[in-house]
Amino acid sequence: MSNLLSIGTSGLNAAQVALTTVGNNISNVNTTGYSRQTVLQTEAISQAGGNYTIGSGVNVQAVQRAYSDFLTSALWSSNSNLQRATTYNSLATTLNSSLSASGNLQSALDDFYGAFSTVANTPGVASSRQSLLGSASQAVTVFNTLGQQLAAQQTQVNSQISTTVDSINNVSANLASVNAQIHAAGNNVPNDLLDQRDNLVQTLSGYLGVSAYTQSDGTVSVYTSSGAALVSGDKSFALKTGNNQYDASRTEVLDSTGTVVSSKLSGGSLGALLDYRGNVLDTVQNQLGEAAVALSTSVNTQQSKGLDQYGKLGGPMFSVPSPTVLPSNLNKGTASVSASISDVSQLTGSDYVLSYDGSNWSMATTSGQNVPMTANPDGTYSADGMTLTLSGTAQAGDTFQLRPTRDASTGLAVTMTDPNGIAAAAALNATAAKANTGDGAIGSVTVTDPTNAALLSGATVSFPTAGSYQVTDGSGNVLASGSYAPGQTISANGWSVTPSGTPKASDSFSIGANTNGLNDTSNALALAGLADKGVLAGGTQSVIDAYGTLTTSIGTVGSQAASNFTTQTSLYNQAMSAQQSVSGVNLDEEAANMVKYQQAYQASAQVISTAQTIFSSLLTAIQG
Known part of the structure; x- marks a missing residue:
């Protein structure tokens, strides 16, 4: 009867563990990252003897997670892509909103050039000239406002980069702590630690693209897309943020060794921030600045070819900042560089790095494309529409970053205040x-x-x-x-x-x-004709065309970002559905299991009760 009692007891214990596991599943049905648990039962091994053997009951071998390495890794990858798409779409939406909120530059430019036609058609009418200066101020205001909006988004992106890196480091430290607990648990790792481990990797994947490798002891090692370790065993390796070597307001990401890895990171919200800043926001600022430089230069040049109301050659109507030259904080020499725009039509919208190798100067775009430089007789250099003046003594390895048009939109200004200064003749x-x-x-x-x-x-x-x-x-x-x-x-x-x-x-x-300057307005007509005159792109693109191209490209970025967000959302939902089909809790299934194990529990209790009844009957018979 002891065998029957022990068999019943083993069944009772197994049913109790199963019921507890089902209850835990039901309790965590809405817990993020929870993996459904199941009880692994095995038949107890019977001792051989006699002509036959009788079973010895059941053993609870393990309580294990419903888990798929492949589906979980796919979910991490999909989450990284979705968070990148989400952040990128948000930034692109903000950019399009900024373009709308700053005013309609297209209309402002049309009004400005149209005002020259009005001056040409009404020679000697002072109000026409005053209205022209008003239109000029309005166009400049729109340029300035849009430039300021873009600069504000640069500041926002840099701040988000720092915040995201802090979040990555916090999650990495938590993951290292969980790894330590998993290692300490040995072969009997609690399922909740494994769920925490996977949930932390999932969170990390949302911040940046990662590669995760599970070790034999259950710990996980995580690496960035640049190959730098974030977590290995119970140690985490914090990313850092630092100032760009040329621009202290620009945040760069460094690995734990201090190496700048901004250009090597991809995926997740951090990858989106870095990609958007370098490939969209910088480009938009430069192109808007190009249009501002083209407006200022073309109008001022045509002004200088005509006579104003005083019979003098026309003076400048606008001012625009010179190209920005930023020395590297690693420079060892005393050289300095200044730049001016000598040919607007040759501007490319790129930023450049000027480098000295100890003997010669060379220039390349920030993307690495070499740019030919021409040495002038006066000791200056010419390249891509700029004239560079160098002074001081450079040492090998010294570099400078050139931004020909980045700050032009915010710095554009109307300098003419006297309407009689308009050179209409x-x-x-x-x-x-x-x-x-x-x-x-x-x-x-x-x-x-x-x-x-x-x-x-x-x-x-x-x-x-x-x-x-x-x-x-x-x-x-x-x-x-x-x-x-x-x-x-x-x-x-x-x-x-x-x-x-x-x-x-x-x-x-x-x-x-x-x-006949007071009555002649032929130069005003020439100024009005600048609306359609090629100024940029080798003399093939007008200022209005340049802005139209810019708005089109911004719209395309926004459309592509929205489309990619929709696609990645769908792919993530599919990956989540596939992973949850294995690891998720199904309440209907758990309810059925609850009934099944409850019945098993009651049946095992009945076995124990039967064993007790038989044992009591035997005792009574012996005593009688």
Whole structure:
């Protein structure tokens, strides 16, 4: 009867463990990261003897997790992609909102260029000129506001990078602590520790892309996408944040050895922040700055080619910051670099790194593409529309970062305050001699170099023969001469003309300052024409076109981010569903198990009761 009693007792104990496990499953049905537990029962081994054997009951071998390495790893990877997509989409949405909230730059530019047409159509009307300056201020305000919004997002992203790194380090430290507990547990690791371990890896995967490897003792080692260890055994290796070597306001991520790994990290919210900052936000700031530089340079240049209400060459209407040059904090030499924009049409929207190897200077984009540099006779260098002036003594390894247009949108300003300073009139005109006999004519005089001191001093273009020309100044000095063919351009003293028709021998034209400046508005028309004139991209893209391209690219980034977010959400849900189909708690299943084990418990109790009844009957019989 002792065998029957022990069998019943083993069944009772097994049913009790199973009921407790089912109850634990039901209690944790909504617990994040909980893996459903099941009881592994094995038949007790019977001792051989006689002609037959009778079973010895049941043993509870283990309470184990319902778990799949493959599905869990897939969930971690999917979570990393989803959190990256979520963060990236949020940043792109903010960018699009900033573009809308800062005002419509397209309309502001249209109004500004249109105001030049109004001035051209209403010569001498002061209100038209005043309205033009108002339109200029409005365009600048929109540039400034949008630039400030982008700068604010840079600050926000840098702050988020620091916060995210702190979160990563906190989770890594907790995971190392759980690893220590798992190791200490030996072969009998509590399931709740394993769930905590996996849940912490899941959390880490949301912050950045990771690779996780489970060791034989149940601990897990975690590495970043750059290969740096985050957790190994009971030790965690904290990431660090530090200032960019060129820009102290820019946060970089360093591994535990102090090596900058920002460009090597991917996945998760941290990867999204770094990717967005380097590939979207920097580019947008640079392109907006390009448009600001192009606006300022093109208008100021055309202004300098006309006469204002005072009969003087037009002064600048806008000012814009020079390219920003940032020395590396690792530099050992005393060299300094300054930069200016010499050719707006050659700007690329890139940032650059200028490096010295001990003998020569070289330049590359921040993405690593080499940029040819031209050494000028005056000791300066030219590259991608910039002129670089170097001074001091550099040492091998010294570097400088160049940002040609990054700060231009926030620094753009209207410098003209006097409406009479608008150079609406052409600076020069041409007058045909009354004695001319040919049908040659000069319609307009183009200013090619407004800085030429003799620009307004006057000159005569004559044709000694039908096939030759000569340019002389007021004193009869020959400024230029040569053979002539119809349609040929003639230049001198910072101006050029292209006669039409065919001048005859002895024909001449006088070139001089425009004496009809108060009524002439041809330069205002030229300024209005800048709306469609190619200024950027090798002279093929206007300021308005450049902004249109920028808005299109921002819209594309937002659309792609939203689409990727939707896709990654779907993939994550699929991965979660697959993982939960193995590890998740099903209340219907647990309810059925509850009934099953309850019945097993009651049946085992009945076995014990039967054993007790038989044993009592035997005792009574013996005593009788």
